[in-house]
Amino acid sequence: MKITIKEVAELAKVSPSTVSRVISDNSRISKKTKEKVKKAMEELGYYPNAIARSLVSKSTNTLGIVMPQSTEAAFLNPFFSQVLSGIAAGAHEKDYCIILSTGNTEISQLESIKNIVLSGRVDGVILMYSSVDNIILKEIKRLNIPVLIIGKPLDDLDVLYVDNNNLEASYFVTKKLIKKGHKNVGLITGTLNLVVSLDRLEGYKEAIFEEGLDLHEKYIKEVPFTKEAGYAAMKELLKTKDMPTGIVVTDDVVAFGAIDAIKEEGYKVPNDIEIVSFNNIPLAEFASPSLSSVDINAITLGYESARLMIKKIEDDLEEGENKVIVPTKIIYRESFRELEGD
Template sequence: MVTIKEVAERAGVSPSTVSRVISDSPRISDETKQKVRRAMEELGYHPNAIARSLVNRATNTIGIVMPRSAEDVFLNPFFPEALRGIAKCTHDEGFCVLLTTGNSDDEQIESLLSVVRGGRVDGVILMYSKLDDPILEMLTEMNIPFSMIGRPTISEDINFVDNDNVNAAYEAANYLISMGHRRIGLINGSLNLVVSIDRYEGYKRALAKNKIELDESIIMSSEFVQEGGYESMKKMLSVENPPSAVLVTDDLIAFGAIRAARDMKVKIPDEMSIISFNNIPLADFATPPLTSVDINAYSLGYKAAKLVIDDIKGKKHKPSCYIVETRIVFRDSVISKNNIS
């Protein structure tokens, strides 16, 4: 069966452009429409009538694609906060939200297809970005507006909102260096997620800029759960030369890391400093209060919703991206190396 991607390759355009030609979008020039339609005819491609009909009816509902099952996702406060931003925007714009989840890619695809082909949503928000994601590839082939939280991994015309995670991690690692730390560990998130890849890159750049050698023995990766941080910190403290500071790419992971340090009789921050990401409300109540990079999850959600709703309403003539600023919230989990006895 011929796909939109194959039509796009024949016509020399992106899959999203093909989708817009199918829906007869006024954004696309007549010349491009003719080129795409010629490619469709040559390949024998016939648009999905169900998908095409979505353009002509409105549900005032946005589908939300979560990265895992709801049971797992809501353990991390990032998602409720981002959803709060989505809910505020959709309420202001007169839209409702519909969550789709699954324990695997296949389950997520089945859930998403059900709501899209069933005509139950006008658009979709993808709440994450990961490598080789079949759901992202599928969304680019669907005739439906969508946006995503996170930098897309394919070079298509995609609405997305994100932080500058490379620079944010660079600034966080550089702060530790400015406090006199030269041996700095990293506890990262899952390496199939773009956010983890970008934060790892920022960490590496800060070390390289300050002529600090990268040491793989103090670089760990974890799922975004406390248990992952706990196990990663235990391993890090067991190396021959443990770090004096650690950059953790998620507060929930950091809570587990702090607990492991406490169990191994390592004092935070007297013997090890920790800086983390997300600045969730509980960060202020950790022991010690956790220095964390505020990524403004609420704004990430709000902007993602605004992008897709504007697309649905035809207010935009081309896909947009929006970068939400970050800032370090200084608390008590980092001290100067000179103060470590």
Template sequence: MAVTIKDVAKKAGVSPSTVSRVLSNHPRISAETSRKVKSIMDQLGYHPNIMAKSLVSKTTNSICIMLPKSAEELFSNFFFMELIRGIVTQASRLGYDVLISSGANEKEEVEGVSRLLNGRRVDGVILLYSRKDDPVIDFLYEGGHPFVLIGRSEQYPDILSVDNDNVQASYDATKHLISLGHERIGFVSGPPELIVSQDRLKGYLDALHDSGLESRAEWIVEGDFLQDSGYRAMSFFMNLPDRPTAIVLIDDVVSFGVLRGLHELGYSVPNDLCLVSFNNIPLSELSTPPLSSIDIGIYNLGYTASQVLIQAIKNSDDSSYRKRHIIPHRLMIRESSMYNMPKQK
């Protein structure tokens, strides 16, 4: 038979209401009483009924992570795993559980989030991606639900978000290659509907423009955050009559596909092609050669997103905290971009 609050109260010599106050961390309960009651709970193996507690407090102490549609992309890219690790670490420290939701399309995503929020199973949502005209953001914003976007929204610039300055980060990566003497620089992008793809493409183009260098449509290739995208891009680039001498890549995992493609074609990095990518995942330092990469603070993105969401849930009327949180980036220069272009005669 399950242990009840009355059993705990009787054993501890207090009233059931005192046990309830201990469970809710009521400020009027002394530290000594709290320790005594919690000790009795442990002895008896008592576990509070979370559903019943949520009905009283009107909170669930749970948040939802909304995953991107592509499971292949999610589980083959260290970026998402590290992001989730940051979210879960901070949520756990603040006493919150984490649920995960996804959908095969946008309609399923909205339905999944709606069930969790309207069914009082979670208090708020973290979106791991930012895309144009996102119906999930429309639903959350219009419904007044607490949520945090990891990225940037063009529709709703005033929402809570955690992001990098992706335009500046891509500008810095491109300028680094220009400083080595490269004038023909390519760019491997992500899906065009994602804001991060648009921002990093803009930074690349701005750096070329500010340096008086040409940008060509054939030097820009779109793909996914997968190795195969990098592999296909290499086959295209290296067959161009006037190919780039350096490339900025949207993601380290894409770079691994580039390295594989170059190796099969008999080219080497950085002698034949210099590379700079994004995310600085641990494998980037262990690749052959080690990759130059923009460190965007993946763990901090997740950790901060969890922190600001829970702050918003607990203080729904508090507008004093910042709406947009920018995590700083830094360029990690390694062997893949340590080759200076010879001066043109």
């Protein structure tokens, strides 16, 4: 249940207007009263809306960004740079700035974003991922500030979000591999605590079942989004009996590692094994062989996120306008060639 200023005032034995003045850090309020009110706020778990605390300036015109991991590690994958570029473009268009949270763990990131929000430095927060048990999302909502997820929320559909139809895209590429004659199709997916990985796994399974093939767990590898993890997973797949000859990989950087493993074992792409991946980062075109990849329009994901968040902040959302689904398109290159008639 939402705590109100009135309840804080009752506990602190002051008037609601005094609580408001403490929140706005009014210099006329004594240090003793401020401490008493802040203690009551803490006991009740009351966090004032950052926008309300910025009424004098109307808005901070700043968006907070939460990366899926440490900022340094995230930038090793071009996908996040592209999304962030889109967010920056959308923010700049409306004269907004962006500020990145920092931290190497989810707990340290949580402390960082709390500091940003509670100090009134942002009007809204964009979370660049959706996980199964997202403690940061829960905390941001508790802080009473607008929040948007890039990705599909698992069970809270009231949250603003921008996403692709990842289930459909994964189903589509898996089906393409099967139609090209691959009876054993493998999947190298991201960690399954992420909703995007769950959706792509589900799409893969639907295609397998629809085509009447057996689902083999040995063909499914769950890995972090790194080249090294893709290499290790592909090595394992190449050792399986009746190894897969078609591979769906849910990230281009992971796919680069998989291709290295295939070539190291003396196989050729696409002659022996065909690969199709996701994200269509710029490097995909220059890989050897060039990588076929699902273009998820990462820059558009970021741009739409900023646009939707700013509309929320400025109270300009239309009824039911809580999500944007960005279309995808497979870009065919050497690792997986287009079927005639596609």
